[in-house]
Amino acid sequence: MAIDPKLIDDLNSRRKKVILSGGQEKIDKRHEKGEMTARDRMGYLFEEGTFSEIGMHVRHNCHNFGMGKKEIPGDGVVSGFGLVDGRPVACAASDFLAQGGSLGYMHAMKIADAQKYALKAGIPMVTVNDSGGARLQEGVAALSGYAQVFYNNVLASGVVPQISMILGPCAGGAAYSPALTDFIIMRNSGNAGMYITGPKVIEQVTYEKCTMDDIGSAAIHATVSGNVHFVADSDAHAMDILKRLLSFLPSNNTEEPPHKLNTPLDLSADEGMSDLIPGDNRTPLDVQPIISRLVDNGDFLEVHKDFAKNVVVGFGRICGVVVGIIANQPNVKAGCLDIDSSDKAARFIRFCNAFNIPLVNLVDVPGFLPGKNQERGGIIRHGAKLIFAYSQATVPKVTLIMRKAYGGAYIAMCCKDLGADAVFAWPGAEIAVMGAEGAVPVLYGRELKAVEDPAEKAKRQGELLEEYREAFYNPYVAAGMGQITEVINPEETRAKIAFALRTLLNKKEVRPAKKHGNIPL
Incomplete structure (x- = not known):
């Protein structure tokens, strides 16, 4: 006996109503501005036909301020799971066309359900922020919803990768959820913005005048505040960055990264490496070409590209092994470590350690940046974060001392005594307490x-x-004390690092039992 066709018609009618959200006219206006709707974004991100929605028919339960009779399609959020490049991923995307994507209690529960699904399934969690913020009509219920989302962010931290995209407004309490995730991708056009208090409130309280671009733009967050890791030119570009990022990450902390171990282990000399090294160690070296020669096919995904440029961090593969690279950049501030670069590197190291990604450290550092502002700003505790992160990391750690490695910065960039499993040095390396x-x-x-x-x-x-x-001003004193695994010809760099990584993939490191350490602020 077949199901009543009226029931199918009713289901299709209800689905269509939710899918059209604010109506075709609003959808068309959105497209005219070159922006995607929440469902467009899901369609672009997930493989066709694989998206399974969570809570399509959820309704809000607010009766204040005339809300009782108001319908909000999907309660302003599209959530579910599907396949991205063949791998399952969970997602929740604010729907700005439905009540401005404002977050109410049931809206938050849909996000929380997707977060819980990601945790249970052991798959990455993606959130797309395009929302007017908390739904004022719901009062403390909306705040309760935010708190549950934040709590799940913390539960998932270090268990599954969490990635946020800012593709519209993200204000007030809403900004804390992205800040609790691992990476933030932000569009640099349209109405995308992220801030706690807007220009009007700032002026009312502090009498300080500012614009939205001054406090909430992608440019500010990518360069000054350091909140944003990747900047995208469009919604589609943001999704493409997300897909590339996921290609380097495991689905959860119990899995290995997506290594390509069928890649041949190339141990041949790289004759072009020596050509990149200036004859004088006091001449600035650009570390980017060094990284390009190390990683397979020059494929390096730089993270935090525009923030604290004196350190470069990002993902690549070396002979198929996924690695996180941390490199001093002598072209900026002579490669000195400072407050921002210490924070940037430490957080990246902790992410890699949580998700079993080996670390490759490229060292050319004359020390910590001197200055009154650095000392008063807490360079001691910020530099200590870097030492803490490296010391805590149990993943394979391979360090290459390219040129200068002085004082505390030599230690902080993962020397042997900080747990490096292999330390290589070029013949011109300088290892000393100071210059x-x-x-x-x-x-x-x-x-x-x-x-x-x-x-x-x-x-x-x-x-x-x-x-x-x-x-x-040579590596042989340190090598004589057993601090250097091997002094190598620069042409051997890729081969030596690749071989060390392959042999360290099964590394086991036993640590004392404890709940957790206490990282410096």
Whole structure:
């Protein structure tokens, strides 16, 4: 006996009503502006025919301010799961065409259901933010909804990858959920913006005038605040970045990253590597071409590209092994570590460790950035985050000392005693407590002070500088103490790192039992 056709017609009618959301006219206007609707975004992200929706027929339960008779299709959010490049992914996308995508209690429950599904299934969780914020008519119920979403963000942290996209407004409490996720992708056009308090409130409270671009734009968050990891030119571009990011990540913390171990282990020399190294270690080196030669086919996905540029972090593969790369960038601030770069690198390291991604560290660092603002800003505790992150990481850690590695920054960039499994160094590497110009006056200050003739003093200081350089401006002192695994020809770099990574993939490291450590603020 077949099901009553009227029931099927009723189902289709209800589905159509939700899918059309704010109506065809609003959808058309959205398209005219070059923006996608929530359902367009789902259609672009997921493979055709694979999206299974959660809570399509959910209705809000608010009766305040005349809301009792108001219908909000899907309660302003599209949530569910489907396949992205053959892998299951869960998603919740605000629907701005339905009550401005405002978050009420049932709206939040749909997001929470998708989060819980992701946790149970062990699959990545993606949220698309395009919302007017909390639904004022629901009062504390909306706040309760936000809190449950935040709580699930924290439960999922380190268990499944969480990625947020800011493709419209994301204001007030709504901004905290993206901040709790692993990566944020933000569109740099249209009405996309993220902030806690807007320009009007800021002016009312502090009398400080500002614009939305000053506080909430993709440019500000990608360069100044560091809240945004990737900037997209359009909705489609944001989805493409998401797909590329997912291609480097495991679905959860119990799985290995998507290594391509059928890739041949190429141990041949790379003759072009030496050509990238300046003859003088004081000449700035651009680390980007070094990274491009290390990773397979030059395919490197840089994270936080426009923030704290003195450190470069991102994902790639070396002979098929997925790696997280942390590299000093001597072209910016001479490669010094500072407050922002320490934070940037530490958080990236912790993400990689949570999801079993080996770390490759490229070191060319003259020290921590000196200055009153750095000291007063807490460079001590921020630098300590980097030391904490490396020390806590149990994934394979391979370090290459390219040129300078001085003082505490040498330690902080994952030396052997901080847990590096293999440490390689180029023949011109300089490993010392500090540079010669700073060390000689300290070590030989009394001797130099006793020389009264200026010419003789300058001559003697030059001799002492050369003696110090000969003693420490090479990697062999450290190698002689067992701090360096091997001093290598730069042409051997990719082969040595690739082989070390392959042999370390089954690394086991036993740590003392504890609930968790206490990372510096």
